Amino acid sequence: MLVSETKGIHLQATVPAGLDAKEAEIYLRLDPARLPKHIAIIMDGNGRWARKRHLPRVAGHRAGVTSVRYTVECASRIGIPSLTLYAFSEENWKRRPKTEVDFLMKLLSRYLKQEVPTLHKNNVRLQYIGRLHELPASVQEKMEWARKETSRNTGMILTLALNYSARSEIVDAFQSMMTAAASNGGVEHLKIDEETVSRHLYTSHLPDPDLVIRTSGEMRLSNFLLWQLAYAEIYVTPTLWPEFRGVHLLEGIADYQKRDRRYGGLNESQSARALRS
Secondary structure (H helix, E strand, O other): OOEEEEEEEEEEEEOOOOHHHHHHHHHOOHHHHHHHOOEEOOOHHHHHHHHOOOOHHHHHHHHHHHHHHHHHHHHHHOOOOOEEEEEEHHHHHOOOOOOHHHHHHHHHHHHHHHHHHHHHHHHHHEEEOOOOHOHHHHHHHHHHHHHHHHHHOOOOOEEEEEEHHHHHHHHHHHHHHHHHHOOOOHHHOOOOOOHHHHHHHOOOOOOHHHHHEEEEOOOOOOOOOOOOOOOOOEHHHHHOOOHHHHHHHHHHHHHHHOOOOOOOOOHHHHHHHHHHH
């Protein structure tokens, strides 16, 4: 239990167990009542991290697994309900050398096998989004095993986006709506609105992200959750993904809490001025 003082009023703030000193320092500046309900992360910079060290690209991917562990543990410890990581895009599948893709598939299988105990320790439930049926059968088997192993956990939902493309997700959503309509009175009765589309997305079990973090300084969404990120706050850090740790996650949350989220409307002071004018 740590005590902070603000304008003569003593406030008690509990630092969650497991945070290191730097993480605790930033956490004490946060408002626990205004933490994002869902954080999405575009994990970028593995190749550049390796190149700076004159290492092969696969070394960057291997180092990035450690960052996943630190990030998942920190998010879980501070009580983030949902965390989605952009692990492998549909474009990666098509445009990366086969040797690199094969390595990534082996790395994913190894991650799932090794990290399930850590997920259990942190009460994390594992889910996936993407065109999973296109992944190698052996990888799909390992994914399903890890999902079932963590299915009884009741804490944070960790979603891995694998063979994922936001445009493909929207196409699949409309195909799903058409299929459902065809078996329920015909497509002439199909009513399409935002709620209907959202129900047919891969992420129908999740709230839309409040915060999206992109590492490595790039200023683009890279075909990630384009529908769901409509009102998300965007935080870009120059930190390369293999160097990303819990402290960087907390810095992103601290920046998020400085934002004025209006969803196209006015904040309270703007509304008051509008009424007076």
